[in-house]
Amino acid sequence: MHQTNKLYFEDLVVGATLDLGTRTVTEDEIIAFARDFDPQPFHVDAAAAAQTPFGGIIASGWHTCALTMRLLVENLLLRSASLGSPGVELIRWTRPVRPGDTLHARVHVLEVRPSQSKPDRGTVKIRTEVNNQHGEQVMWMESFGMFARRPVEIERG
């Protein structure tokens, strides 16, 4: 595999930001995800949702996480030497996500920490912010990713 532009641990420096682009979510997608994983009335039933304080169907917060992950994978992780994630520091769902909303995600590198036990990798803490098409924040989260360190190239004389 040609990996000239692959991002390693060393490339993810504190303060770096990356625009992850956008993703529009439809009512059908919201209901399908929620039927599988979060079948609360305000996620799956338009009539019932209209009677709640939300006033209509809203996306499961876990669906917003999953859609954000897709943007993170496409725009950062598949371009990088990602080794998975040990976890998430926090998630805040700050506004409802509604059918037809276009989510726009941006990621910021908060901390980098070379592994003490495994010299081939390090952990990166990121903050991911998600706004809707009105520029209103719908979610933000802080999470960890593990990334391989750039392999040392051996000069061949």
Place this chain on the structure above:
Amino acid sequence: MHQTNKLYFEDLVVGATLDLGTRTVTEDEIIAFARDFDPQPFHVDAAAAAQTPFGGIIASGWHTCALTMRLLVENLLLRSASLGSPGVELIRWTRPVRPGDTLHARVHVLEVRPSQSKPDRGTVKIRTEVNNQHGEQVMWMESFGMFARRPVEIERG
């Protein structure tokens, strides 16, 4: 709607625990979820996954969250006066989830806090622990839920 046994904020007391039952996850489900939301090689491609430190396909951590949410919804939230969630305090993915694994979730009430601004509701902080069929922990998380307070019944003489 008949709500005799519905759980309100007052029913979720600190120290209460609830077994959320089990859910088995198949390789097809792991790959389908990951193709939609987390298409990293170790989640979608058996041959590529075999070459990673994971040694084979593992579930996206977000899939584990979503499956756990399903158990939480079926066994707690649909029986309760749930008003949604402001967020998650932390998630730790402590072991890989593999095809065929049976997840077993339990929830513990950590804190309860009546709303200062809205007297009809309160926030409950829970810890959810997920083990596999070998009794090994694969994930734990701490999250918040909002629940309506029990309505005051007016005696009619």
